[in-house]
Amino acid sequence: MAPRLPAGCWRQLQQPSSLLNASPKLQTTTLLRPSATPSAPFSHTARRSVKYGWSTLPKHARPTRFNQVTAGLPSPTTGPAAAIKRRDHTTPLRTGVLAVKKGMTAYMGKTGARIPCTVLQLDRVQTIANKTRAKNGYWAVQVGLGDRRPDNVGAPMLGYYEAKGVAPKQILAEFPVRSAAGLLPVGVQLLPDWFHIGQWVDVRANSRGMGFAGGMKRHGFKGQEASHGNSKNHRTIGTVGPSQGGGSRVYPGKKMPGRMGNQRVTMQNLPVLMVDNELGIVVVKGCVAGPKGCIVKIQDAVKKPPPPQAFIERTRKVLDTRFPDAEEVLEAARKKHMELKKARQEGRIELLLTEGVVVAESDRAAPAEVLA
């Protein structure tokens, strides 16, 4: 489709031109360009306005970057971005929690059903930090459980907790989340109502360590016969590989005696039977690896649909109402940490402790208020 021309152009076409006496075809083509018309009195008049013509290109169209290496190629299937996209549907929307396995019992249903279940307790589970795509390359929430005596914590970690404004934790763990929407404010406590009854969770824990075990116990080998000339080799594993035809070597990955257990075991898709904030427990159906008192990770099940969006939003709102000043606390803790860090570096921490006052450059006027 030919572009519409402004009226001025038509007027010029109709006027007999004294300057251009070439063929009529050439004449029209030249005259179609208003900028080339020397008849205009001021040739430097702005020509970016609508009345000087327009283009049929979309408004902010940019030329194709045809000379780039990746022009016309599909998006890469390797690299950090591709890896995150690939793991997208197997990454939970929300963070999980740390818990302690407290033991197994039975859940008695009202219709006479008896369901074996495991009791997991959330002991002062707090968010400690957020890992972001921009800074760390992935989205995750760092969560801490329980508490730890400060004399059992190294100086670097003492500083870390100091900057977060939380007491030292027994253990820290990261839970990957799908996007920034899954990140949480630092320092908030996650209670069992983070999960709802009936939802599916994946529970991870280290299994009981069995120590050094033989082939029969560790891999279920048959062992050897009791008689027929067998001598002192009743529970040994026998041969470990073929002879010359097989290369006369032991193949990699050959099952042999060794350390058994104490490996991470994931129980997938366990339904949540009970949540109790007062007892701090999440009761899941079935068994969970590890002995009583072991630390487990509970997160929304990967192979089931995530909890309903309304529930996710509600839990977030509950967190905000329970800890409205989480941001302020974190900010204050960071500020204090910077002050103390400076004092430590300058060697005036002892003076600071004896005087009991932190004097920052900005707060020299009111030193008493700084150390609350």
Place this chain on the structure above:
Amino acid sequence: MNATPLSRRPLGCLKTSLRHVRQQKVLFSRSMATAVAAKAQQKPSPDALPDHNFFRLTDQKTKKLRSAFAVYTPPTALRGPPTPTSKNSKPDKVVPNAPIHGRVSGLVVVPSDPMPLLHAAQIKKMDPTGARTALFAKTRNAARVGDVLMVTHRRGGEPFAGVCLSIRRAGIDTAILLRNHLSKIGVEMWYKIYNRNVAGIEIIKRRARRARRARLTYMRQPKHDMGSVADLVHAWKKTRKVLTTRGAAKAGAKAAAAKAAAAAAKGKK
């Protein structure tokens, strides 16, 4: 905003001035929004920080203070020699069973052993009257190992009676093991006492003397096997019938009705 350039413009330039006003509107609204945000983003007050103490790192040899870190745990939870806190901090109060974090942003502290509490809550739900708990409590009147018990099912069926070989106490999961002989074959059944499917448990016969074992597994041996408890159940049922008049009255009424019906039939004939 500076209004002077607007006034200097020609009055007829309505389009331009309108556009200007539109831009100004955006600017005004934005400035208000930023003003609110600035108010919310005020300097964090020191009150926002939870209670804390200083943990001191001392050099082992020189016994000099090497460094110190703020630890957001109340002083009672700290171990070792008490460290002098700041002048402004409150004196340390040792409150037994106090939540370790106290007012720290409302952190909830949970009981260290939730299992007994969970069991209690579950038992309260499944046994509101406390009858089942009382039957197997460690009291004089409760059922004990060696007693002959009868379990009735909720969904009908023949009640199972047998001698109680053991009581496995596990809170809500408490169970009893009954042994009987059905058609001269030894049969053992486990019953969860708090299960809804267990409608009732009755004591048929108490053991004459207290058993001196917790688990009477020796009763599986032919020498000690009690055999069938059917006769005991029969005797118990008889005593029940004697004691209750309702069943007898019902039976009498039934018999009378049958007699009347028979008489009516005879009359018709």
